[in-house]
Amino acid sequence: MPHDTISRLAxxxxxxxxxxxxxxxxxxxxxxxxGLQQEPTSLDPTTDATASIDGMLTHNVYESLTTVAENGxxxxxxxxxxxxxxxxxxxxxxxxxxxxxxxGSALDSADxxxxxxxxxxxxxxxxxxxxxxxxxxxTAPDPLTVEIMLKKKDAFLLFNLAQGDASIVAEETAAxxxxxxxxxxxxxxxxxTRGDRLKLAKYAAHRDAANVALETVEFRFISDPAAAxxxxxAEEIDAFPGFPAPELLPQFQADPRFRVNIGSTEGEVxxxxxxxxxxxxxxxxxxxxxxxxxxxxxxxxAMYGQAVPIGSFYPPHGPAYVDLTGAYPHDVExxxxxxxxxxxxxxxxxxxxxxxxxxxxxxxxxxxxxTAAGIDAKVENVEWGFWLDEVYKKQNYDMxxxxxxxxxxxxxxxxxxxxxxxFDEPDFNDLWTRISEEADxxxxxxxxxxxxxxxTDQAVHGFLFQMPLLGVFKTGVEGFPASQPxxxxxxxxxxxK
Amino acid sequence: xxxxxxxxxxxxxxxxxxxxxxxFAVMNILPxxxxxxxxxxxxxxxxxxxxxxxxxxxxxxxVRYVSWIVNAVQGDLGRSHSFGxxxxxxxxxxxxxxxxxxxxxxVVTVALALVMGIGAASNHRRFGDWGVMFLxxxxxxMPAFWLSILLVLLFAVKLRWLPPGGFPxxxxxVAAIRALILPTVALALVxxxxxxxxxxxxxxxxxxxxxxxxxxxxxxxxxxxLWRHVLPNxxxxxxxxxxxxxxxxxTGAIVIENVFYLPGLGRLIFQSIANRDLPTVQALVMxxxxxxxxxxFIVDILYALIDPRLxxxx
Numbered sequence: 001m002p003h004d005t006i007s008r009l010a011x012x013x014x015x016x017x018x019x020x021x022x023x024x025x026x027x028x029x030x031x032x033x034x035g036l037q038q039e040p041t042s043l044d045p046t047t048d049a050t051a052s053i054d055g056m057l058t059h060n061v062y063e064s065l066t067t068v069a070e071n072g073x074x075x076x077x078x079x080x081x082x083x084x085x086x087x088x089x090x091x092x093x094x095x096x097x098x099x100x101x102x103x104g105s106a107l108d109s110a111d112x113x114x115x116x117x118x119x120x121x122x123x124x125x126x127x128x129x130x131x132x133x134x135x136x137x138x139t140a141p142d143p144l145t146v147e148i149m150l151k152k153k154d155a156f157l158l159f160n161l162a163q164g165d166a167s168i169v170a171e172e173t174a175a176x177x178x179x180x181x182x183x184x185x186x187x188x189x190x191x192x193t194r195g196d197r198l199k200l201a202k203y204a205a206h207r208d209a210a211n212v213a214l215e216t217v218e219f220r221f222i223s224d225p226a227a228a229x230x231x232x233x234a235e236e237i238d239a240f241p242g243f244p245a246p247e248l249l250p251q252f253q254a255d256p257r258f259r260v261n262i263g264s265t266e267g268e269v270x271x272x273x274x275x276x277x278x279x280x281x282x283x284x285x286x287x288x289x290x291x292x293x294x295x296x297x298x299x300x301x302a303m304y305g306q307a308v309p310i311g312s313f314y315p316p317h318g319p320a321y322v323d324l325t326g327a328y329p330h331d332v333e334x335x336x337x338x339x340x341x342x343x344x345x346x347x348x349x350x351x352x353x354x355x356x357x358x359x360x361x362x363x364x365x366x367x368x369x370x371t372a373a374g375i376d377a378k379v380e381n382v383e384w385g386f387w388l389d390e391v392y393k394k395q396n397y398d399m400x401x402x403x404x405x406x407x408x409x410x411x412x413x414x415x416x417x418x419x420x421x422x423f424d425e426p427d428f429n430d431l432w433t434r435i436s437e438e439a440d441x442x443x444x445x446x447x448x449x450x451x452x453x454x455x456t457d458q459a460v461h462g463f464l465f466q467m468p469l470l471g472v473f474k475t476g477v478e479g480f481p482a483s484q485p486x487x488x489x490x491x492x493x494x495x496x497k
Numbered sequence: 498x499x500x501x502x503x504x505x506x507x508x509x510x511x512x513x514x515x516x517x518x519x520x521f522a523v524m525n526i527l528p529x530x531x532x533x534x535x536x537x538x539x540x541x542x543x544x545x546x547x548x549x550x551x552x553x554x555x556x557x558x559x560v561r562y563v564s565w566i567v568n569a570v571q572g573d574l575g576r577s578h579s580f581g582x583x584x585x586x587x588x589x590x591x592x593x594x595x596x597x598x599x600x601x602x603x604v605v606t607v608a609l610a611l612v613m614g615i616g617a618a619s620n621h622r623r624f625g626d627w628g629v630m631f632l633x634x635x636x637x638x639m640p641a642f643w644l645s646i647l648l649v650l651l652f653a654v655k656l657r658w659l660p661p662g663g664f665p666x667x668x669x670x671v672a673a674i675r676a677l678i679l680p681t682v683a684l685a686l687v688x689x690x691x692x693x694x695x696x697x698x699x700x701x702x703x704x705x706x707x708x709x710x711x712x713x714x715x716x717x718x719x720x721x722x723l724w725r726h727v728l729p730n731x732x733x734x735x736x737x738x739x740x741x742x743x744x745x746x747x748t749g750a751i752v753i754e755n756v757f758y759l760p761g762l763g764r765l766i767f768q769s770i771a772n773r774d775l776p777t778v779q780a781l782v783m784x785x786x787x788x789x790x791x792x793x794f795i796v797d798i799l800y801a802l803i804d805p806r807l808x809x810x811x
Binding site for chain 2: 047048123126129195197220224227231233234389392
């Protein structure tokens, strides 16, 4: 049936039967309904790593000492200002005055001490405890001053303190934040219907409340891509900032009711190789695999063209990026020759793939590419819990495909032989120590470039593409970050035009 | 009859016990680490160890099983590893959604199937019969998942008559019922296809019997004979299938909940298995097992009501 006939029929029916109801209507223009694919099981970013906790709550409900702008710049948040000593070991933070939690209690330096002590304690279950590892002591000379002493220099400290893992919480509410979060941010927690939706409301007493346009925010958890697409088309939701299906984007791009954003994230997607396991401990094999990969084909097939290729382990939007995508141009003959030289021509190699569309689709294409280079490539799709245990924890794999979403995660390559890469090069460990201690941004960028070249030269992994940030928004919704250098999505600047 | 009920109750308990052992064993053999799932890829070893201790994962598996069973018997299902709240409440807040969906799905299934099945039987080898057989063939072949997407595209996206998913809660009954219509239809269309065929053949069988002809000959109307004389005697196989279908309606509801993003038990069980949340998975599987066993039990009781001849054999 042609489109207009159905619409007309529908119109007639609605008028005649009067059952129009409120189904498709959005909230008033001071509210927004946001779709999310992943629902967390806890609402406390300091005890659970689920990305959507940060996505919904970090810097919306919770605040940290610092925050990070869309361009990656560190900005003041709960700390209005700070000074760093000449030796780079002492940080003095001045807290914003008169900050209150959503329950009305005051936030001062005692809360900062509590939050840090909790994250650094022996029995701490903070998901990124490494942020706090360089810290020697935290003291509070007065209610609005916090002094952090470091054991060793840490160029990433201010950036890391912006993360949800370093949220400042009150001792009284820390234990119940997993179900009823209390923070100091521009939005306060309203309700959570597990399995369905989470609601926030504007916190009128926030120091920046005058600049916050939204009165209410409602997150809806829609895991199925087809359902996500339908709920947007039915105008049940206003925004899907992390849209899960690149193949469904064209229909939104063609529809004037929607605006599509294609930005970047910190997620490097790699074909990880188990560097400690033969034959992947042989650099000729790793290079052969790199030559066998055709990134353009992988991006077209797995991401419907919506991704930027990478040649090393650093995001293309970062200030220190060097384009190394040409280091191993797609060359089947060269790959075959190197495989033969290493004595593995025709060998069986298995890609154990976690259950994410980008990974399973990439795996199928890479399987074909490796087969073309004379390898008996197999794909084994595994479930996420299995992947974490077998691939990540036990290093029981040949190759896998995974997106590393954390910022500044080149440090992964310095995590030693027990990390699932099985990569342990003293040269790189030294380089990473220098990077993490280099206070001068220009000098650090040079070192980061050196790091990228090193990883590419060693062909540690097959570097595939940067995970894009695909967003679908109802026309008129403005202020969502176009790219995400961090895991959180601040909503304070989101508004309807 | 009393002995029959007693025997079934013992069987019920033994079944649940067996299920609990199997689930516990599978969840322990399955690769996976709840602490790692919660704390993610950047977690340090000591944070993982602290969380494992907090969740009580360091005790040997048999000790954990026995303490779980002892607590469960006393009505304490434990605390969810990933949600950090009591499992009892977690299931309680979702149960209503799944029950509402399963019951409405079952009611619509039975109503549709009886009308279509009896209708087909009374129009045997005529157009109505072929139509029903054709439609039910399509219904059987159609995955509920795919049908759901089609229904959403037509009624929510194109026509905008009904919401594409989500559940607003019972505070607004009209909105709640509107939200249930598409999931119920998606669930019932597929299920009723099977049942309609059983109803048809069962009714056809009975219609061949002499007493039906006698009833018609003594002047009862066609419809009266069909619904008052044929249907009661054709019910036994229908009830058997309904009982078996109840289990598949409940599992079907789990799939449907994911397509229509309804906050029921289906999404909870998916999430809990992915998170290796043993206490929650354990409780949910036990509950589903209990529902299925209970449904079969009710079917057996219904037999006795439908067919008095079976009473003596129980």
